Each structure stands twice: as C-alpha cells, then as structure tokens.
Amino acid sequence: MVGPGASTGARIRALREERGMSLSALAAAAGIGKATLSELEAGRRNPTLDTVYAVAGPLGVPLVALVAEAGDSDALSDDALTAVRLHLLTEPGRTTEVYLVRVRPGAERSSPAHATGAVEQLVVLSGEGRLTYGTPGSEQVVALVPGTHVTWPADVPHAYACTSTEELSAVDVIVTPG
The missing domain is CATH 1.10.260.40 (lambda repressor-like DNA-binding domains)
Structure with a gap:
C-alpha cells in the first residue's frame, strides 16, 4: 500500500x-x-x-x-501553524522560498536547523509573538509585533510562538545556498 x-x-x-x-x-x-x-x-x-x-x-x-511537485498543494500545516508558499525562485547557487505563515494563538512551532548557510527573514503582518533562534546557551529572543523585520541564520534551531489572542501572520523568506 x-x-x-x-x-x-x-x-x-x-x-x-x-x-x-x-x-x-x-x-x-x-x-x-x-x-x-x-x-x-x-x-x-x-x-x-x-x-x-x-x-x-x-x-x-x-x-x-x-x-514541491506539480499539482501538490502549496500549503503546509500542523497543529501550530499553516504556511502557504507564495513564491519559489530557483537560481544557480541558491533557492528562495517565500511563505505566508500563520501561527495559531498560544502555539509554538519549533524548527530544526535548515541546510548550512540558510538565512531566514520574517516580516510580521499581524499578531504578536516571539522568535527564538540559536544553539542552547546562546539563543537570541526577538519580540514580534506588526512591522517587525528580522533576519537570522536559519542553519540553527529556531522557533516561532504566538503570544496574542490573534494569530501571528508573517511573510517568511528562506534563502538556501546550493
């Protein structure tokens, strides 16, 4: 089967x-x-x-x-968030993915490290939350409110959390070399 x-x-x-x-x-x-x-x-x-x-x-x-495959859904979802792929650009030497991310109120989405050299950017559209990234003992925490723009190395563990009663909505851009 x-x-x-x-x-x-x-x-x-x-x-x-x-x-x-x-x-x-x-x-x-x-x-x-x-x-x-x-x-x-x-x-x-x-x-x-x-x-x-x-x-x-x-x-x-x-x-x-x-x-990704022709005909596949461009949305990924779990209990904490939904990510809808808005754009994909594959160029020699890098892939750029653009997602609309919605984190549910009270939820947290942990992500393991992406590929070596990956960089992620987040622009918050609505809601409030926090981004935590880095290795244990040297983690950075960034408060997320509408208008926040943050860039971080995504080749380390990171997590998004929604701390408001309204879902956290953001545009997420992931650039992966290779």
Missing part, C-alpha cells in the same frame, strides 16, 4: 542515496526513528511537517525540495 506522501518519501530516499547516507545515519541526524524514516521512504507513512523539516536540514536541501 502506498499513501499520498509517497512522492515526498521517494524524494527523501533519492536525496539520501545521492549523498551516500545510510537510513540509520539520516534518521540519527534528523532525530527521528529509523522505522519512521523507512516507512516514509516506502510511501507507507504520510510525512508530517515536523518530519520533513527534520530531514531537510541533514540532507542540505530547502523544504520545498522534499514537498
């Missing part, structure tokens, strides 16, 4: 094999179970946003490399 996440699983497997990574090595680097990764690659498990984020970094690719 092959599920709707089969194309994402196939892309993950192809990228892992291109990089000469074993299933065990990618699972360990992504912090997910080997069985989970195996089921995902085989198309027997639907990918969650957490899992796709977790494997994109160790594979050194932007999120869109794992989920």
Whole structure:
C-alpha cells in the first residue's frame, strides 16, 4: 500500500542515496526513528511537517525540495501553524522560498536547523509573538509585533510562538545556498 506522501518519501530516499547516507545515519541526524524514516521512504507513512523539516536540514536541501511537485498543494500545516508558499525562485547557487505563515494563538512551532548557510527573514503582518533562534546557551529572543523585520541564520534551531489572542501572520523568506 502506498499513501499520498509517497512522492515526498521517494524524494527523501533519492536525496539520501545521492549523498551516500545510510537510513540509520539520516534518521540519527534528523532525530527521528529509523522505522519512521523507512516507512516514509516506502510511501507507507504520510510525512508530517515536523518530519520533513527534520530531514531537510541533514540532507542540505530547502523544504520545498522534499514537498514541491506539480499539482501538490502549496500549503503546509500542523497543529501550530499553516504556511502557504507564495513564491519559489530557483537560481544557480541558491533557492528562495517565500511563505505566508500563520501561527495559531498560544502555539509554538519549533524548527530544526535548515541546510548550512540558510538565512531566514520574517516580516510580521499581524499578531504578536516571539522568535527564538540559536544553539542552547546562546539563543537570541526577538519580540514580534506588526512591522517587525528580522533576519537570522536559519542553519540553527529556531522557533516561532504566538503570544496574542490573534494569530501571528508573517511573510517568511528562506534563502538556501546550493
């Protein structure tokens, strides 16, 4: 039986094999179970946003490399947020993804480090919250209010939280080299 996440699983497997990574090595680097990764690659498990984020970094690719395909939905969602892809620009040496991100009131979305050299920018449209990024012990915290524009190295763990009763809406731009 092959599920709707089969194309994402196939892309993950192809990228892992291109990089000469074993299933065990990618699972360990992504912090997910080997069985989970195996089921995902085989198309027997639907990918969650957490899992796709977790494997994109160790594979050194932007999120869109794992989920984008003609006819696929341009929206990614989980319990904390919805991200709608507004634009994708692939150029020699870099990929730029532009998303409209909405974080639900009281929710927090943690993201593992993206590929080495990735940079992220956030422009807050409405709502309030906070952005935390960096490695434990050297984390930076930025208050998010309408009009805030922040740029940070996205190749470190980071998290968005909505602290208001209104959802936090922002434009998120991710530039990944490679």
